Amino acid sequence: xxxxxxxxxxxxxxxxxxxxxxxxxxxxxxxxxxxxxxxxxxxxxxxxxxxxxxxxxxxxxxxxxxxxxxxxxxxxxxxxxxxxxxxxxxxxxxxxxxxxxxxxxxxxxxxxxxxxxxxxxxxxxxxxxxxxxxxxxxxxxxxxxxxxxxxxxxxxxxxxxxxxxxxxxxxxxxxxxxxxxxxxxxxxxxxxxxxxxxxxxxxxxxxxxxxxxxxxxxxxxxxxxxxxxxxxxxxxxxxxxxxxxxxxxxxxxxxxxxxxxxxxxxxxxxxxxxxxxxxxxxxxxxxxxxxxxxxxxxxxxxxxxxxxxxxxxxxxxxxxxxxxxxxxxxxxxxxxxxxxxxxxxxxxxxxxxxxxxxxxxxxxxxxxxxxxxxxxxx
Numbered sequence: 380x381x382x383x384x385x386x387x388x389x390x391x392x393x394x395x396x397x398x399x400x401x402x403x404x405x406x407x408x409x410x411x412x413x414x415x416x417x418x419x420x421x422x423x424x425x426x427x428x429x430x431x432x433x434x435x436x437x438x439x440x441x442x443x444x445x446x447x448x449x450x451x452x453x454x455x456x457x458x459x460x461x462x463x464x465x466x467x468x469x470x471x472x473x474x475x476x477x478x479x480x481x482x483x484x485x486x487x488x489x490x491x492x493x494x495x496x497x498x499x500x501x502x503x504x505x506x507x508x509x510x511x512x513x514x515x516x517x518x519x520x521x522x523x524x525x526x527x528x529x530x531x532x533x534x535x536x537x538x539x540x541x542x543x544x545x546x547x548x549x550x551x552x553x554x555x556x557x558x559x560x561x562x563x564x565x566x567x568x569x570x571x572x573x574x575x576x577x578x579x580x581x582x583x584x585x586x587x588x589x590x591x592x593x594x595x596x597x598x599x600x601x602x603x604x605x606x607x608x609x610x611x612x613x614x615x616x617x618x619x620x621x622x623x624x625x626x627x628x629x630x631x632x633x634x635x636x637x638x639x640x641x642x643x644x645x646x647x648x649x650x651x652x653x654x655x656x657x658x659x660x661x662x663x664x665x666x667x668x669x670x671x672x673x674x675x676x677x678x679x680x681x682x683x684x685x686x687x688x689x690x691x692x693x694x695x696x697x698x699x700x701x702x703x704x705x706x707x708x709x710x711x712x713x714x715x716x717x718x719x720x721x722x723x724x725x726x727x728x729x730x731x732x733x734x735x736x737x738x739x740x741x742x743x744x745x746x747x748x749x750x751x752x753x754x755x756x757x
Contacts, residue, residue, distance in 0.1 A: 422451075469498050473505065485513045544589045551589075555582045591713040601644035601724055603749055608641040608648075608680050609634045612673055615649050619656035619669075627666040630656065635673040641680045642749045643725055651718040655684040655741050658714065662688030662739065679727070680747060685740040691733040699731070725749065 469491040476487045487509060492502030562575040616632045623630065652671075659669045663686060672683040691699065702716040719729050726746050733739035 466498065469502065473501075476505070480509070485509060485516060540592050544592050548586070548589050551582060551585060555579070555586075558582065588713075591717060599647075601647055601721070603642050603644055603725075605640045605642045606645055608638060608643065608682070608745070609636070609673055611643070611645045611648050612652055612671060612682055615652035615656060616671055618653055619660065622657065623660055626660070628660055628663055628669065629667075630660075630669045631671065633670070633672045635675070638673060638675060638680060639747055641745055641747050643745060644721075647721045648725070648743075648745070651721050651743060652682060652684065654714045654718050655743075659684055659686035659688065659739070659741075662686055662690070664689065676744065678747065680745045682743045682745075683740060684743075685738060687738040690735040690737055691731075691739055692735055696731065696733060700729075 469489070472489055472491065476489055479487050488506045489502040491498055492506050493499065494502065558575055558578050562572070562579070565572055565575065613632060613634065616630055620630050656669060656671070663669075667687050669684065669686045672685075674681050674683075700715050700719045702713060722729050722743055722745070726749055727744050730742045730744065731739065
């Protein structure tokens with residue numbers, strides 16, 4: 380740890396002296412401004428009194444003027460004491476409490492909150508604010524403890540899930556090989572051919588679930604490089620079109636030829652977009668259109684995937700990015716969770732809007748350039 384240099388210490392001490400001088404100057408200016416009108420009125424009164432007593436004899440006149448001056452000085456003294464007690468003392472106490480708050484102590488309160496005037500209102504508002512700050516801090520600490528406990532729990536579950544996925548995948552590969560051999564040996568007219576086909580599809584589904592589970596439990600750091608986002612999106616659209624060849628669904632792509640290159644992991648962003656496209660296709664019953672638009676917004680690249688399917692109900696919309704949350708019978712609930720994590724690792728975000736019966740719109744927003752440290756690490 381480096382020691383603080385004398386020059387730095389002297390400069391900080393000098394700055395604190397300047398701040399103290401400024402505070403005292405402000406306090407003096409405030410007192411001066413409060414007293415100046417009173418002094419002005421008293422001087423004006425003395426002047427008028429002087430004019431009014433011109434006709435009096437000199438000894439009597441001097442006596443009257445001395446008495447009037449003494450009364451004026453007494454009034455000023457009383458006003459100074461009253462201002463110091465009524466206003467200055469609460470302000471000094473408030474400054475002391477604020478200094479304690481700036482040091483992190485929120486268990487403070489001012490004593491002048493019991494007064495029935497504007498200063499008392501100020502004190503009550505300050506105490507109420509401190510009470511709200513204490514409650515907010517307690518809530519933040521509670522949420523932090525909950526999040527830490529949940530993160531530890533999820534980390535343990537992730538390790539367990541990854542181990543189970545590996546253990547399941549090994550025998551699954553053997554089962555797939557056996558089914559492949561059985562399928563080749565069966566006669567084409569055998570009724571077991573359809574059963575073997577269904578088994579193959581189920582094996583593919585199990586393997587896909589295990590892949591998503593491993594990706595969620597053991598994420599990989601993005602391999603970032605600057606490349607054309609249009610190419611990444613076009614590749615995902617091409618694969619999605621292969622999935623809808625036998626369906627009355629169109630997938631339209633609007634590219635942005637003038638879009639600058641974007642720093643991203645093309646394989647991971649391709650995975651995100653393909654997941655969104657397949658979700659859009661599955662959301663449509665019968666004919667429909669999926670529109671993919673590429674553009675820019677707020678110095679970021681954006682890819683919008685919109686469909687005219689059945690939409691997402693308001694009660695489901697806040698939960699769609701939660702792991703294992705799904706409304707589809709054959710879904711794993713990991714696709715959107717994984718997609719959001721990938722986009723956030725690119726320092727981007729996914730925004731979604733949906734209207735039941737009219738369709739959904741997912742917008743992926745990515746910065747053109749990631750932080751240099753992230754690019755170097757990848």
